[in-house]
Amino acid sequence: MKYESVIGLEVHAQLLTDSKLFCTCSTKFGSGPNTQVCPVCLGLPGVLPVLNRRSVEYAVKMALAVNCRVNEKSVFARKNYFYPDLPKGYQISQYTEPLAEHGYLDIDTNGGKRIGITRIHMEEDAGKLIHGEGPEDAGSSFVDLNWAGVPLIEIVSEPDMRSADEAQAYLKSLRDILVYLEICSGNMEEGSFRCDANVSIRPVGAEKLGTKAELKNMNSFKFVKEAIEYEIERQIDVVESGGKVVQETRLFDSARGITASMRSKEEAHDYRYFPDPDLLPLVVSAGLIEEQRRTLPELPEAKRERFIKDYSIPAYDAGVLTASKDLANYYEEVVKATNEPKVSSNWVMGELLRLLKEDGRDVKDCAVTPASIAGLIEMIKNGEISGKMAKEVFEEMYKTGKAPREIVKSKGMAQISNEDELSRIIDGVIAGNPDNFARYKAGRVQLFGFFVGETMKATKGQANPQVINKLLKDKLEK
Ligand code: ADP
Ligand code: MG
Numbered sequence: 002m003k004y005e006s007v008i009g010l011e012v013h014a015q016l017l018t019d020s021k022l023f024c025t026c027s028t029k030f031g032s033g034p035n036t037q038v039c040p041v042c043l044g045l046p047g048v049l050p051v052l053n054r055r056s057v058e059y060a061v062k063m064a065l066a067v068n069c070r071v072n073e074k075s076v077f078a079r080k081n082y083f084y085p086d087l088p089k090g091y092q093i094s095q096y097t098e099p100l101a102e103h104g105y106l107d108i109d110t111n112g113g114k115r116i117g118i119t120r121i122h123m124e125e126d127a128g129k130l131i132h133g134e135g136p137e138d139a140g141s142s143f144v145d146l147n148w149a150g151v152p153l154i155e156i157v158s159e160p161d162m163r164s165a166d167e168a169q170a171y172l173k174s175l176r177d178i179l180v181y182l183e184i185c186s187g188n189m190e191e192g193s194f195r196c197d198a199n200v201s202i203r204p205v206g207a208e209k210l211g212t213k214a215e216l217k218n219m220n221s222f223k224f225v226k227e228a229i230e231y232e233i234e235r236q237i238d239v240v241e242s243g244g245k246v247v248q249e250t251r252l253f254d255s256a257r258g259i260t261a262s263m264r265s266k267e268e269a270h271d272y273r274y275f276p277d278p279d280l281l282p283l284v285v286s287a288g289l290i291e292e293q294r295r296t297l298p299e300l301p302e303a304k305r306e307r308f309i310k311d312y313s314i315p316a317y318d319a320g321v322l323t324a325s326k327d328l329a330n331y332y333e334e335v336v337k338a339t340n341e342p343k344v345s346s347n348w349v350m351g352e353l354l355r356l357l358k359e360d361g362r363d364v365k366d367c368a369v370t371p372a373s374i375a376g377l378i379e380m381i382k383n384g385e386i387s388g389k390m391a392k393e394v395f396e397e398m399y400k401t402g403k404a405p406r407e408i409v410k411s412k413g414m415a416q417i418s419n420e421d422e423l424s425r426i427i428d429g430v431i432a433g434n435p436d437n438f439a440r441y442k443a444g445r446v447q448l449f450g451f452f453v454g455e456t457m458k459a460t461k462g463q464a465n466p467q468v469i470n471k472l473l474k475d476k477l478e479k
């Protein structure tokens with residue numbers, strides 16, 4: 002282990018505003034190409050951008066959630082470059098004076114670590130290029146400008162991460178916060194949440210940072226990890242064989258699991274940043290910041306800690322249950338009704354999540370209500386059904402949305418716990434097996450299991466095992 006890896010992430014998050022950053026076009030995802038465009042986002046001459054207030058509120062919300070200082074004044078700048086998905090020939094971004102700075106986020110790998118957040122700035126998204134692959138359009142490219150002008154925030158970290166795992170944990174945590182705040186869908190496959198990873202290596206103990214490569218094109222958490230791991234190994238190989246890492250942008254090829262050079266890294270001066278003369282400096286009032294601070298929801302980390310403390314559930318459970326705000330709310334509803342935090346966690350985390358995962362659904366779209374899970378737990382507690390029956394009932398609840406009691410009734414599943422009834426059945430079993438009864442009496446106590454089994458058979462598996470055990474002990478020992 003002669004080398005240490007150093008990673009800093011630049012994360013782009015599309016904000017869930019109804020309209021674009023500087024025009025009133027819709028940001029709805031999945032509409033027909035170029036149906037959500039206007040002269041402003043098409044970059045036609047003579048138009049003027051008007052800033053979307055909601056996007057500023059969202060950006061401030063995120064800045065506060067990750068402990069940034071929000072600058073009273075920030076400045077929109079033009080970042081000039083030519084690309085077919087950028088009709089204006091420049092992107093409106095922020096450069097020397099960003100919206101927010103000096104934040105941090107705590108991640109919980111290896112006992113916890115604080116990752117610095119350098120800055121959060123606002124900018125507009127570019128359009129989308131679609132490269133033809135069919136027999137007729139191979140070699141052609143198409144541009145969809147529905148995305149041009151959608152509001153983004155870019156969250157730039159300090160080079161504080163030291164492994165692909167830390168980078169992944171940081172990224173997941175950022176995404177969870179954005180989704181909790183309800184300001185970004187967090188969807189990596191759709192590109193609403195994207196990440197560029199800057200990776201370098203240096204000899205262990207060295208102060209000076211090594212030359213970094215910037216990795217792009219990673220549209221899942223798994224790929225981010227794979228790309229970084231590959232890149233660290235690649236750079237070590239380069240240095241070990243006497244070469245030098247060059248500053249460049251590399252693309253991750255997920256099919257081959259490697260990164261390949263795309264272009265040498267551009268420098269800030271290539272973009273000729275300058276303040277956009279069409280936009281006044283953005284002044285964020287103390288009132289707006291206070292309003293956003295006041296309405297910040299409980300964030301994932303705080304919720305996780307509260308679950309551990311208030312419900313005395315393991316950290317693992319708390320982590321799973323707070324992975325989404327909807328799931329956490331759902332769980333809390335169940336607990337409110339049952340007053341049994343751990344048992345509730347077992348059902349929500351176990352059976353419910355298992356079934357949801359199987360058909361790729363979200364807890365929001367689930368037919369089982371918290372009240373009906375609570376009802377099921379109650380029935381087990383009362384001995385009305387066994388744990389095994391409950392699982393069967395639960396699957397039915399999941400499929401049909403019916404209440405547990407209704408299912409138990411219609412399937413004739415109720416557990417027999419009535420002592421008089423079971424006592425009669427056991428008497429019958431003993432009378433029907435005089436030989437085994439005699440052997441038991443003569444000392445073959447292993448035959449106890451035989452009598453349990455026969456009673457279960459006689460009740461089609463519906464007898465309450467605890468009650469059988471107790472009754473059988475009485476009767477056999479008598
Ligand atoms: P650039 O101007 O090339 O975009 P920045 O200084 O803006 O570089 O940094 C971009 C990102 O790269 C930040 O997240 C930062 O933490 C990270 N970074 C900077 N230098 C290094 C390095 N030597 N190794 C790894 N990451 C780095
Ligand atoms: Mg940069």
Ligand code: ZN
Nearest residue numbers: 024026039042
């Ligand atoms: Zn528009």
